[in-house]
Structures are given as C-alpha cells and as structure tokens.
Amino acid sequence: MEPGIPILIDTAFERGLSDILTIVHAARTPGIGLVGVLISSDSPRADARTAAKILKLAGRPDVPVLPGVPSAAKSAIPRQWAADTKWTASTPLSVTEFLIDQSHLYYSSLFYLASGPLTNLAETIREDPGFPMRLAQLYLVAEPPGVDAVGGWTHDPGAAHAVLSSTIPITILDSRVREDSLLTRMRVLRIASARTLLSDSLTRLIALLTEAPGPVSDPLPATSYLPVGGASLGRPKSAHVRIADGRITEATEADARPVAWAAESSPSAGLKEAIRRVCDGRGELTMTLTRFVTDIANFEDAARVEIERRLEAGMPVVAAPEGMETENAFRFQLLAFMGGYLQMLSKLTDPLAAPWLERFKNAFAHEAGLGLRLPDLIYVRWRLEITPGQANPVRFGLSNRGSQLVSELRGRLHLGDWSAEDQIRASSSEARFEFETPAFPTDQPLPTTAEFSVSFRCLDLPFAFSASVPVAPSPRAEVSRIRQTTEGIEIRATTRWTSPHLSAKTLLSATLPGCADCPSASATIEAETGETVVALEALREGPAESGLVKVNLAEHTGGARVSEAFALLPGRGDPLLLDGSASLGSGTFAVRREETWGWSTDFLGGCGSLDYRVAPSGFPISASQPVWLEVDYFSEGDETDTFRIEAATESLEFQPVTAWMIKPEERGWRTDRFRASPMTEPLFQQGRVRWLRVRAGEDGDEIIRSLRALNHPSTPGAREHP
Missing domain, CATH: 3.90.245.10 (Ribonucleoside hydrolase-like)
Known part of the structure; x- marks a missing residue:
C-alpha cells in the first residue's frame, strides 16, 4: 500500500x-x-x-x-x-x-x-x-x-x-x-494532451460515454x-x-x-x-522510481550489482542551456536524469529489465510530451469522420513538448485495405504527417476502423505509439449558417454527399419548442442543388421558450434524423444580430447551461468567434460620453479560459475593444462590463461600428447570452473592467 x-x-x-x-x-x-x-x-x-x-x-x-x-x-x-x-x-x-x-x-x-x-x-x-x-x-x-x-x-x-x-x-x-x-471539450483535450496510456484510454472512454445524440459540447x-x-x-x-x-x-x-x-x-x-x-507526469515518474528501487532485490545477482553501482555513481546531471526558463530548464535536466535509467536498463539482460525499461520509457515520453497527436475532433467523438465519394485529408503527428531530438520517424495510416506511410528524417519539435484517403464509394460500407501509428528513435532507443479509432461517415447534410435578421432568423443547410441507397432529399425544418401555435418553416434540400434556406419570423407572443428555435435535418422519406441544432431568435429592437457567416468564421449554434441558452463558438469546428452585425437602429449611446461593453457569458470554472471583444467598421478590419479577459473559477452565468479601448471608443461615438465580435481563446469555447454597447451600466452588480 x-x-x-x-x-x-x-x-x-x-x-x-x-x-x-x-x-x-x-x-x-x-x-x-x-x-x-x-x-x-x-x-x-x-x-x-x-x-x-x-x-x-x-x-x-x-x-x-x-x-x-x-x-x-x-x-x-x-x-x-x-x-x-x-x-x-x-x-x-x-x-x-x-x-x-x-x-x-x-x-x-x-x-x-x-x-x-x-x-x-x-x-x-x-x-x-x-x-x-x-x-x-x-x-x-x-x-x-x-x-x-x-x-x-x-x-x-x-x-x-x-x-x-x-x-x-x-x-x-x-x-x-x-x-x-x-467536462468541457477543452478539458477533454487537456486530458488528451498528456499523451499517456492513461489519458488516451480516458479520452476514448469519454468519447464512448458521449456517443448519445446531442451537441458535441454536451458535458459529462x-x-x-x-x-x-x-x-x-x-x-x-x-x-x-x-x-x-x-x-x-x-x-x-x-x-x-x-x-x-x-x-x-x-x-x-x-x-x-x-x-x-x-496529467501528473512527475507523480508518475515518482511512483516508477519508488517501485523500481523496491524491486532491485528481485533482479539476478549480476544485474543487481550493476544497478547498485550505477545508482551509487549517480545518474548524469546536465547543465541546462543558458537563458532557458526555469520550468523548461528543470524538464531538460530531469529528462537527462531519466535518460540515464533508460541507458542502464537497455544494457541489462535480466528478464526483469525489459518491463522496467518500458515503464521508464513511458514516464520519459510523458515528461517530454512525446505522444501520438490525433486530429482534435477525434478526441471529442473518438471516431474519424470520412466523407464518402471524395478524397479526405487526414493529418496527425508526434507531439514533442520537451523538444527532444527524435529520428527515423514513420507515420502510418490504415483504412481497411488501404494504407499509407510518411517519413521524417529527424525533428526536435512536433512532427506532422499528411495523408489523403482514396474516395470511398458512396454505395459501399466504409472501413470500420482507422489505425494510426508512429514510430521513432530517441536516445537511440525505439519508441512507438498507436491508436485504433472507429470510422463513421460524416453527416450527409449539415446546417452551414444561421443568421439573425430584423424579422427573425435565416437558416442555411447544405448536402455534403448522397448515396443511391439513401434518400436523395433532406428535409430542413425549424420550429419553436413549447409553442404549439407558433409558426414553423421547412424546405427540401435537393441533392442536385446541395443547399437551401429557410426563414422563420420572430414571434412576439407565446411562452418564454418561444425565442428558442430547434433546427432539424432529416431524410425526406422515412424521417430518420440526420442532425439537430438550436438557435435563438432576436429580441424586439435588438441592436445586435448574430451572423453565422462562413466568411467570418463565426459560431452559429445555441447551447444550454443551467437552464439558460446562449450562442456558442465551436473552436474545434473552425468557428472561433461570435460575430454580430449592428442593426440599422444602431446603439443608444451618446457621442460625448464614455462607451462600455457589457457581456453576459457563461464561465465553465476554468481559470485558463479567455476571450476578448473586437469591433469593425464596414471594412471588416477588427480591432480589439478589450484585452483578453480570463474567466473566474466560479462556474455560472456572469455579467462583466468593459471600457472600450481608446482606438475603438471614437468609432462607437461616431456611429461607425458595424460589427462586434467575441473571439474565443484557443483554450475554450465561449457561450454568450447577450452583448451590449452603452454609456451607463444596465446591470446592477456587473463586474467592471476599466
């Protein structure tokens, strides 16, 4: 014990x-x-x-x-x-x-x-x-x-x-x-980034537990x-x-x-x-060293004598390069220390040496950040999505946080009967392998699994990592854009691929949950056109939930659901209208936290910001008073999660309105107020701002309930950031 x-x-x-x-x-x-x-x-x-x-x-x-x-x-x-x-x-x-x-x-x-x-x-x-x-x-x-x-x-x-x-x-x-x-998606990626057998297995388990239908960001x-x-x-x-x-x-x-x-x-x-x-690699190393010392007595005499001699002499302590930051310098020295154990164990012929060598290699790889780097979306769903009928680019690699010199790198990808290999001679940073799959026929089943593997040498010892990931077809149709208008909301959906064995048409529908008498909208996506748009007018009557829009994509015949998303209707007189424009890379879907809905970015899906158009009525602000931005957002309780607000004129050249804001550790909905930056405050006062953006940091998605520009506080108790 x-x-x-x-x-x-x-x-x-x-x-x-x-x-x-x-x-x-x-x-x-x-x-x-x-x-x-x-x-x-x-x-x-x-x-x-x-x-x-x-x-x-x-x-x-x-x-x-x-x-x-x-x-x-x-x-x-x-x-x-x-x-x-x-x-x-x-x-x-x-x-x-x-x-x-x-x-x-x-x-x-x-x-x-x-x-x-x-x-x-x-x-x-x-x-x-x-x-x-x-x-x-x-x-x-x-x-x-x-x-x-x-x-x-x-x-x-x-x-x-x-x-x-x-x-x-x-x-x-x-x-x-x-x-x-x-567990947010970025926290899942934090686990995955540890690059250990434990973190990889937990990442796969998390994906298995979230396979039920629903938004990818559904927490656990x-x-x-x-x-x-x-x-x-x-x-x-x-x-x-x-x-x-x-x-x-x-x-x-x-x-x-x-x-x-x-x-x-x-x-x-x-x-x-x-x-x-x-993710505690140092703790893993401590446990490995402790158990190794207690197991020395079980080695054969010759091996035990050699181990005791090396330990008595001490493992090498290497001076870190001048100017290296303290944490990196400690890692540099620790890896050199661990390298001494690896070299010692690799030369022993005792049967006990082989399993201990593997344990020390695992601990070394964890500390050095050496591990298989799969595409981020795999860590969210634990499956590789392939679009039938076309070639699919696939990129993966070897992470190398400790900047170790590795050589003879080989990356391999197997999909059914197809396989490919890429080679890199040497690298001291993250190595990436690029592949393009063949176009799998739309009328035949896809391969069931994708096999990723990477092998290399470090400290003149062989290392290898691999992962087997299920393969699934990408959605045949998807909502590509949601755009708020002064009248309501506009939803655009696109067909990505079809099959002779499946319905050639997809039905796009939009309804207001909890409101039986509210209007709905629907349209059919023809396989030939590949795109359609439906518009749903905002309702001013009905239950409070009527502002929520449920978007369904389903097969035109049979009604099998293809995908589901949620959106929000604008409020009466809202000066800002969310525009999920592909050209702007804006997030387009609404998610719920603590019984309240808000717009969410989708960093892993390529949408790292929320972009709002300024309505023709503009902001109710004075040209002679200070301008504040007030934002209602959800904090997941992760102190490394950041965002900032940006503004643009018709030129679409965004400038920062605020500095990067680090969210508090307390989880829940919050209201914060920011003074507009000196470079953007005149744009607000002159009525020239046409776009506002909430940009997510690379460490988390943002969930925004509302965003306002004003001269005076509107929410008592809002946290103020001058």
Missing part, C-alpha cells in the same frame, strides 16, 4: 466516469493509501476488469480488486472499454474476509467510500458485529436528505438500513451537487470525488437521518442516527484536481 490514509472504494461504476476518476484520484494522490476496490454491480466479475484496467493505467496494479455480492446496479462503463484487460484474483479471501482483515490491519483508521449498493458492507457487519467499531469513517455518495434517491444504495435498501443502523460514522457526499462539475458529470487528498468539500452539515420511502430523510434525534452531510462543494475545483492527477 502507498503511504497515507488507508481507504477502500466500493463501486458499481453506476456513475460512470465519476467512479473512474475517483479511483484515479485515490491511486495517484499523495496522502491517500488505496488498499482495495470492491465491485458491487450486477456483474461484479466482469466489472472487475474495468477496475483492474484503470488501476493498471494509474500505476497501481498492486491494489486488490474483489468482486462482491451481485446487485441490481448496472455499470455505466461500456464493456468494450476494458475488453483488452484480464482480471485474476489477487487474494484468496472473500470480500467479507478481506474487509474484516483490513479493519484489523488498519484499526480505527480505515476509510470506506461507497458509491454503489451497500451490500458488501452490510454482509460484513452481519458476519462481524464488531466491524463498525474498527472503521474510521464511511463516505456515502448519495442524494442529500429529502431528495428522491436514484441508484446507489437504493438497489439494496435492506443493506442500507443495516449500515445506517450501525455505529459507523457516516458522511453523505451530495452527489446531486457535484454532478454540476462538468464528474462526481464522487474523495474528501481527502486535495478535493474540495465545504464544511459538512450535521443532521439526523433515517431511511423511508426510498429516500434518506432528516428526522429527530429520537428515531434517527447522526450523520455529516457535505452539502456544499466546489465542483470545478474537484474536477480540476482530478484532471491534474490524470
């Missing part, structure tokens, strides 16, 4: 990625000693492979995984994700025997985290009535008192009642609150973070509870038991901490 607070995790993986991140966080956080993972799902032996895989990827294959008593809880992790992992029992003990054994070993200091049914715990209490006295704390992931419970302990209410009736100190972790902790919940080792829980509230009618309810002291209820948390901070553990 790693030194730290001993903790057991009991999970059914019912909460999907949340339970996966909980194990990663526990396995890689200093101060936490993960002593075991128990499985309480409906197929515990099958789901044990999931736990075994994530533990191996997190560098803790030594942690025992024990299938427990089957329950009705179903894992949310797709079985194919862990299909390549074999699980074998690491202990002859049953779950009950294991728990009793660990409670004696860590008397009064063992923590127990349960996100699934409490069957394993209840069975142990029945077997050993003294067990509760030896547990330090039970952390129960559940809905707070008074909220209808879903999943988790409800799969075995009898077991939950037995546990609540025991003397175990209990803290309820409010799963409802932490489900607001979201990340709950169940451990309340020790850096996670952020608020001050727990004391309460007395009992189980009744499928829920945990607050009650009086006379007929209930005391618990602590962690009702307040900082979900964004918890998620950031979990991602940091995933």
Whole structure:
C-alpha cells in the first residue's frame, strides 16, 4: 500500500466516469493509501476488469480488486472499454474476509467510500458485529436528505438500513451537487494532451460515454470525488437521518442516527484536481522510481550489482542551456536524469529489465510530451469522420513538448485495405504527417476502423505509439449558417454527399419548442442543388421558450434524423444580430447551461468567434460620453479560459475593444462590463461600428447570452473592467 490514509472504494461504476476518476484520484494522490476496490454491480466479475484496467493505467496494479455480492446496479462503463484487460484474483479471501482483515490491519483508521449498493458492507457487519467499531469513517455518495434517491444504495435498501443502523460514522457526499462539475471539450483535450496510456484510454472512454445524440459540447458529470487528498468539500452539515420511502430523510434525534452531510462543494475545483492527477507526469515518474528501487532485490545477482553501482555513481546531471526558463530548464535536466535509467536498463539482460525499461520509457515520453497527436475532433467523438465519394485529408503527428531530438520517424495510416506511410528524417519539435484517403464509394460500407501509428528513435532507443479509432461517415447534410435578421432568423443547410441507397432529399425544418401555435418553416434540400434556406419570423407572443428555435435535418422519406441544432431568435429592437457567416468564421449554434441558452463558438469546428452585425437602429449611446461593453457569458470554472471583444467598421478590419479577459473559477452565468479601448471608443461615438465580435481563446469555447454597447451600466452588480 502507498503511504497515507488507508481507504477502500466500493463501486458499481453506476456513475460512470465519476467512479473512474475517483479511483484515479485515490491511486495517484499523495496522502491517500488505496488498499482495495470492491465491485458491487450486477456483474461484479466482469466489472472487475474495468477496475483492474484503470488501476493498471494509474500505476497501481498492486491494489486488490474483489468482486462482491451481485446487485441490481448496472455499470455505466461500456464493456468494450476494458475488453483488452484480464482480471485474476489477487487474494484468496472473500470480500467479507478481506474487509474484516483490513479493519484489523488498519484499526480505527480505515476509510470506506461507497458509491454503489451497500451490500458488501452490510454482509460484513452481519458476519462481524464488531466491524463498525474498527472503521474510521464511511463516505456515502448519495442524494442529500429529502431528495428522491436514484441508484446507489437504493438497489439494496435492506443493506442500507443495516449500515445506517450501525455505529459507523457516516458522511453523505451530495452527489446531486457535484454532478454540476462538468467536462468541457477543452478539458477533454487537456486530458488528451498528456499523451499517456492513461489519458488516451480516458479520452476514448469519454468519447464512448458521449456517443448519445446531442451537441458535441454536451458535458459529462464528474462526481464522487474523495474528501481527502486535495478535493474540495465545504464544511459538512450535521443532521439526523433515517431511511423511508426510498429516500434518506432528516428526522429527530429520537428515531434517527447522526450523520455529516457535505452539502456544499466546489465542483470545478474537484474536477480540476482530478484532471491534474490524470496529467501528473512527475507523480508518475515518482511512483516508477519508488517501485523500481523496491524491486532491485528481485533482479539476478549480476544485474543487481550493476544497478547498485550505477545508482551509487549517480545518474548524469546536465547543465541546462543558458537563458532557458526555469520550468523548461528543470524538464531538460530531469529528462537527462531519466535518460540515464533508460541507458542502464537497455544494457541489462535480466528478464526483469525489459518491463522496467518500458515503464521508464513511458514516464520519459510523458515528461517530454512525446505522444501520438490525433486530429482534435477525434478526441471529442473518438471516431474519424470520412466523407464518402471524395478524397479526405487526414493529418496527425508526434507531439514533442520537451523538444527532444527524435529520428527515423514513420507515420502510418490504415483504412481497411488501404494504407499509407510518411517519413521524417529527424525533428526536435512536433512532427506532422499528411495523408489523403482514396474516395470511398458512396454505395459501399466504409472501413470500420482507422489505425494510426508512429514510430521513432530517441536516445537511440525505439519508441512507438498507436491508436485504433472507429470510422463513421460524416453527416450527409449539415446546417452551414444561421443568421439573425430584423424579422427573425435565416437558416442555411447544405448536402455534403448522397448515396443511391439513401434518400436523395433532406428535409430542413425549424420550429419553436413549447409553442404549439407558433409558426414553423421547412424546405427540401435537393441533392442536385446541395443547399437551401429557410426563414422563420420572430414571434412576439407565446411562452418564454418561444425565442428558442430547434433546427432539424432529416431524410425526406422515412424521417430518420440526420442532425439537430438550436438557435435563438432576436429580441424586439435588438441592436445586435448574430451572423453565422462562413466568411467570418463565426459560431452559429445555441447551447444550454443551467437552464439558460446562449450562442456558442465551436473552436474545434473552425468557428472561433461570435460575430454580430449592428442593426440599422444602431446603439443608444451618446457621442460625448464614455462607451462600455457589457457581456453576459457563461464561465465553465476554468481559470485558463479567455476571450476578448473586437469591433469593425464596414471594412471588416477588427480591432480589439478589450484585452483578453480570463474567466473566474466560479462556474455560472456572469455579467462583466468593459471600457472600450481608446482606438475603438471614437468609432462607437461616431456611429461607425458595424460589427462586434467575441473571439474565443484557443483554450475554450465561449457561450454568450447577450452583448451590449452603452454609456451607463444596465446591470446592477456587473463586474467592471476599466
């Protein structure tokens, strides 16, 4: 066991990625000693492979995984994700025997985290009535008192009642609150950019979990973070509870038991901490070095003597180039230090040397940022989209954040019976391979998978990375432009490819959800023309939701949906109208956050800004007073996310109105006010501004509810940026 607070995790993986991140966080956080993972799902032996895989990827294959008593809880992790992992029992003990054994070993200091049914715990209490006295704390992931419970302990209410009736100190972790902790697309890319086996596997898992229909930016919940080792829980509230009618309810002291209820948390901070553990290359190196030192005694005599001689002499310490920044200089020296271990292990003939060489190569590659760099959109959907009937450009490469000299680079792409290879002699920066696929026939199935691989040499040692990605046809038709007008909204859609086996026509329709009496618009996209436009007039009556427009593309016959998008009608007298113009590269779709809709950029889709035309009525501002820009936007709680506002006259030469603004860590809708820059303020005062733009930084998409130019504050409490 790693030194730290001993903790057991009991999970059914019912909460999907949340339970996966909980194990990663526990396995890689200093101060936490993960002593075991128990499985309480409906197929515990099958789901044990999931736990075994994530533990191996997190560098803790030594942690025992024990299938427990089957329950009705179903894992949310797709079985194919862990299909390549074999699980074998690491202990002859049953779950009950294991728990009793660990409670004696860590008397009064063992923590127990349960996100699934409490069957394993209840069975142990029945077997050993003294067990509760030896547990330090039970952390129960559940809905707070008074909220209808879903999943988790409800799969075995009898077991939950037995546990609540025991003397175990209990803290309820409010799963409802932490489900607001979201994985944005840029956070997914941050995980992917770590370029490790762990990050690549998690990226693929995230994509598998988001394959359900909906916008690509649909977030994922990340709950169940451990309340020790850096996670952020608020001050727990004391309460007395009992189980009744499928829920945990607050009650009086006379007929209930005391618990602590962690009702307040900082979900964004918890998620950031979990991602940091995933991407922690230095922590991975520390674990590798620690385990290597403890394993030296198992090497054969000759190898052991050589290792001890090299360690006694010390690995090389190389001076960093003069003028190099501190962080880069430390990485430069650390990589040279690791290179000493690689050279030593590569020369040993002991059978143990080969697996240790691979571990050190993985740690070296992580620190150096060496890894397979797939197209960004693959990390979002985990599939390569191919447009049938035409050649498709595909570009991937080798990342090289540490500027290591690599040679003999070979990039290979396989699609069914077709394959291609590109070579680069040497590089000390990111290397890119360019390919163009053949035009696959529209009347035949596409290859099922794309195989990406790159091999190279570094420090005169061979390295290789590969990934297998599903192939899917790109959408046959798509909404290419949404444009607000003074009358309503204009939607343009385009057919990209057709097939003799599919409907030759696509139906484009626009409706206002929640408004049965509101008008709708529709048009048919002919395969020959490839493009059509529909217009929907703004309605001034009807429900509040009538300003939301739902756009559907479906096959003309059969009605099968091709794609779906959302847009927003302009308000009466709005001085700014969003223009999703392809020439401007503007984002065009609306997304919802916390029950409120706003326009969103799509950086990965090539739309890194929101562009607004100034309506003929112009801005209601004075020519003699200061000009302020007020923007309502959504902050995802990521402190590296930035945007700025720009303005242009008819010339379309955009100038910055504001500096780059870093969003706060608090997640939610915000209103900020900015003083227009000296170079643009006269343009506003003279009425010459014709365009406003919200430009997203390369570190996140922007979600904007409204943008206004004014002389006086219109929103009390808006944060001001002079």
